[in-house]
Amino acid sequence: MADVAKKDVVLQVDNLKKAYGPVTIIENFSMKVHAGEAVALTGRNGAGKSTVLRCLVGADRPDEGTVTVNGTKVTETNPVIRRTVATVIDDLDFFPDLSVVEHLDLLARAHGLHNPDDLVDEVLEEVQLVPQAGQLPSTLSSGQRRRLALATAFVRPRQLLVLDEPEQRLDVEGVAWLGERLKAELAGGLAIVLASHEPSLLQAIGARELRLSGAR
Amino acid sequence: MMDPRLTEVGVVDEKQLKLLMRDWRRGRADRSLWQALSDGYVMVFSIVVIGAMMVSSILQAQQTASICETAGCVAARGLLPWASVAGILAFTLVVARLFGPVVASSAEGFWLMDGPTDRRRILAGRLVGGIAAAAVLGAAAGALIASLTGSGASEIGIWALAGGLGAAGLIAFAAAEQGVDRHWIVTGVQWIIGAAAIATMVLLVSGAAGWMDLGGLTLLAVELAYIIAGVGLLLIVVAGMLAFHRLRNIRRQRLTSGGSLLSGLQGAAFALEFALIRDILVEAKAKKRGHVRPTRGTGSGLGALVMRDVQRLWRQPMPLITLVATIIVPYAVQALGLAMLNPPISALVLLAALVPFMNSLRVLTRTKGLQRCLPFDPGQIKQAAMIVPAVLALLWTIGAFPAFLGVAGGVASDPVTAASSALVTGIAGLLAAVRWVSAKPADYSGPIVATGIGAMPPGLMFSLLRGVDIVALVTLPIVFNWPVWISLIIAVIAFMILRSGLDRDSMLEQQAKQKKQLEAEKARRSGGAAAPAKKIQVQRKR
Numbered sequence: 129m130a131d132v133a134k135k136d137v138v139l140q141v142d143n144l145k146k147a148y149g150p151v152t153i154i155e156n157f158s159m160k161v162h163a164g165e166a167v168a169l170t171g172r173n174g175a176g177k178s179t180v181l182r183c184l185v186g187a188d189r190p191d192e193g194t195v196t197v198n199g200t201k202v203t204e205t206n207p208v209i210r211r212t213v214a215t216v217i218d219d220l221d222f223f224p225d226l227s228v229v230e231h232l233d234l235l236a237r238a239h240g241l242h243n244p245d246d247l248v249d250e251v252l253e254e255v256q257l258v259p260q261a262g263q264l265p266s267t268l269s270s271g272q273r274r275r276l277a278l279a280t281a282f283v284r285p286r287q288l289l290v291l292d293e294p295e296q297r298l299d300v301e302g303v304a305w306l307g308e309r310l311k312a313e314l315a316g317g318l319a320i321v322l323a324s325h326e327p328s329l330l331q332a333i334g335a336r337e338l339r340l341s342g343a344r
Numbered sequence: 345m346m347d348p349r350l351t352e353v354g355v356v357d358e359k360q361l362k363l364l365m366r367d368w369r370r371g372r373a374d375r376s377l378w379q380a381l382s383d384g385y386v387m388v389f390s391i392v393v394i395g396a397m398m399v400s401s402i403l404q405a406q407q408t409a410s411i412c413e414t415a416g417c418v419a420a421r422g423l424l425p426w427a428s429v430a431g432i433l434a435f436t437l438v439v440a441r442l443f444g445p446v447v448a449s450s451a452e453g454f455w456l457m458d459g460p461t462d463r464r465r466i467l468a469g470r471l472v473g474g475i476a477a478a479a480v481l482g483a484a485a486g487a488l489i490a491s492l493t494g495s496g497a498s499e500i501g502i503w504a505l506a507g508g509l510g511a512a513g514l515i516a517f518a519a520a521e522q523g524v525d526r527h528w529i530v531t532g533v534q535w536i537i538g539a540a541a542i543a544t545m546v547l548l549v550s551g552a553a554g555w556m557d558l559g560g561l562t563l564l565a566v567e568l569a570y571i572i573a574g575v576g577l578l579l580i581v582v583a584g585m586l587a588f589h590r591l592r593n594i595r596r597q598r599l600t601s602g603g604s605l606l607s608g609l610q611g612a613a614f615a616l617e618f619a620l621i622r623d624i625l626v627e628a629k630a631k632k633r634g635h636v637r638p639t640r641g642t643g644s645g646l647g648a649l650v651m652r653d654v655q656r657l658w659r660q661p662m663p664l665i666t667l668v669a670t671i672i673v674p675y676a677v678q679a680l681g682l683a684m685l686n687p688p689i690s691a692l693v694l695l696a697a698l699v700p701f702m703n704s705l706r707v708l709t710r711t712k713g714l715q716r717c718l719p720f721d722p723g724q725i726k727q728a729a730m731i732v733p734a735v736l737a738l739l740w741t742i743g744a745f746p747a748f749l750g751v752a753g754g755v756a757s758d759p760v761t762a763a764s765s766a767l768v769t770g771i772a773g774l775l776a777a778v779r780w781v782s783a784k785p786a787d788y789s790g791p792i793v794a795t796g797i798g799a800m801p802p803g804l805m806f807s808l809l810r811g812v813d814i815v816a817l818v819t820l821p822i823v824f825n826w827p828v829w830i831s832l833i834i835a836v837i838a839f840m841i842l843r844s845g846l847d848r849d850s851m852l853e854q855q856a857k858q859k860k861q862l863e864a865e866k867a868r869r870s871g872g873a874a875a876p877a878k879k880i881q882v883q884r885k886r
Contacts, residue, residue, distance in 0.1 A: 227636050
């Protein structure tokens with residue numbers, strides 16, 4: 129823990145508050161996430177995990193409080209934030225006319241990788257979508273779509289990874305793979321914030337757990 | 345051991361099943377059709393007003409077309425119904441192929457088709473309904489086109505007959521093919537009719553320009569309408585009978601896929617989300633295709649987005665062919681003597697032709713998930729996604745320029761005026777397509793307006809006008825003979841708004857900042873007082 133404290137703070141959240149109408153989902157929520165550290169948001173359904181994650185990436189505007197990444201205030205449209213934060217939350221869309229491998233190739237190139245073929249092939253292999261490389265997203269199963277969504281986070285530069293229930297729709301082997309992959313990411317100095325209902329995944333990556341109590 | 349209650353299986357009466365379903369549906373209805381129409385008086389009133397405007401425009405166009413006396417103009421007028429009816433027939437086949445044409449909902453597929461029912465008895469009504477609907481809509485479209493070209497009442501009736509019977513016959517034909525699960529013949533016929541429509545437009549322009557003598561052809565106009573009507577009637581009888589006999593063998597999947605698509609489209613249509621309707625169709629097409637030969641991209645950064653759009657052109661050449669074919673429209677409109685209306689009409693056609701090239705822009709603007717994965721601000725992303733369509737619009741404009749010069753007949757203009765009109769048309773078509781694709785859907789979380797047919801968000805009322813509004817704004821100065829720079833200034837403003845949007849985040853942030861400043865100022869002013877002023881107590885008499 130002492131080691132983690134010495135590392136740079138990647139994500140800082142101060143006094144976050146978010147309400148939908150009269151229902152306050154989250155209030156006075158603060159946390160710091162250092163490089164190489166994983167923080168897991170846990171709690172029952174409706175506790176506000178996804179709401180917090182959406183505020184962290186700028187998809188939702190908090191009513192109060194601030195979220196900064198490397199000292200820069202998070203706004204969804206800021207290219208610096210977009211470059212730094214890789215996100216897999218529930219609003220990821222796909223191009224209907226681009227195949228699986230073309231999505232990864234496009235993202236890698238958009239992030240400035242000039243020759244991303246090796247990296248793309250590697251990640252494709254890792255998420256076990258090589259046979260589906262030429263398939264269009266609408267023909268993928270829900271689990272395969274999840275794997276593609278996760279792959280989009282791994283073919284691009286990143287300092288902070290935000291994942292909303294990444295284990296969803298993955299099979300047992302898939303969850304085990306994800307645990308190993310996230311461990312490797314942490315070892316490489318990445319900061320991770322995730323919401324999860326899968327204790328084995330949290331245990332595998334040694335995540336610090338923050339339990340959310342829910343709406344009032 | 346089988347449950348004894350399941351061993352005595354009676355004979356299914358499909359008619360009774362249908363009556364039962366109708367009773368359930370009626371039992372759940374909370375208002376009649378007439379009540380719904382009475383409640384929707386706003387919509388009825390709007391339709392009446394818009395209808396009156398359309399009729400007025402048609403009459404005006406008819407007058408313009410009627411006064412054209414040159415040989416070219418007369419030739420163009422005689423051929424336009426040919427091209428239009430061919431277009432209507434091709435469109436009928438596209439719709440028929442898309443949905444079935446005979447459809448069943450997923451629920452019917454699961455609950456009825458799996459049982460020991462006779463599918464023909466369940467589906468026969470739908471076959472007849474489809475044929476009848478095609479007849480009515482085809483006739484209306486045929487009559488509209490004929491009246492637009494200044495035809496007399498008898499000719500309008502004949503072309504209505506051709507459009508109606510032709511469309512109905514093709515629906516019967518497509519249904520017969522659906523019964524044997526065969527696609528290629530319908531696709532082939534659709535291509536032939538589509539090609540005939542384009543060829544007729546080319547003939548029309550050639551005749552109007554005086555490059556070709558169409559005298560003999562135009563004399564055939566009404567005879568051709570009779571031929572189409574006759575063939576349509578024959579198809580209704582022969583193909584209709586075949587389709588009826590084959591109804592029993594239609595695969596369930598072929599029935600329900602069209603039904604699911606239709607119900608999805610209905611949902612989007614009720615919300616007037618035409619871009620969403622297109623999304624559903626594109627998704628259905630992608631699902632059907634399933635697989636592509638993957639290609640590696642080129643370039644990096646924003647260039648990668650642009651280059652991927654270029655690669656898409658080779659993958660799906662059909663929209664490119666359609667775009668090239670639409671260049672004929674400004675020539676035809678000019679040849680018909682409608683020079684003043686050429687910019688708005690051609691820009692609307694260009695809008696429709698450019699939308700298929702904007703898949704990137706659509707996906708990157710409809711939800712923010714994928715956009716957030718890209719390391720650029722939204723304005724940069726939109727601009728990159730507009731580059732390929734903009735280049736295509738420019739090429740289209742160059743191709744259409746001679747039309748505005750009057751080389752194919754109609755009103756001749758000097759090169760500067762023609763270039764201005766062509767440029768404004770191209771820009772209006774491009775910006776309108778961008779608006780159509782990227783406009784935000786109606787916001788149901790904001791204020792809601794009370795109307796006779798229930799509460800609705802204000803944005804919903806303008807959904808119908810998306811894209812058309814930009815065409816009107818940018819091209820109307822040309823129509824009214826105002827200087828071209830007015831159109832260009834409007835286009836620049838429209839581009840800036842479409843590129844960046846109204847940045848809601850920064851606006852909200854600014855609002856919050858101002859609120860804080862105001863509160864701080866209030867606190868500073870009240871800071872001078874040592875204690876809050878004591879409230880005056882008022883004793884009210886009871």
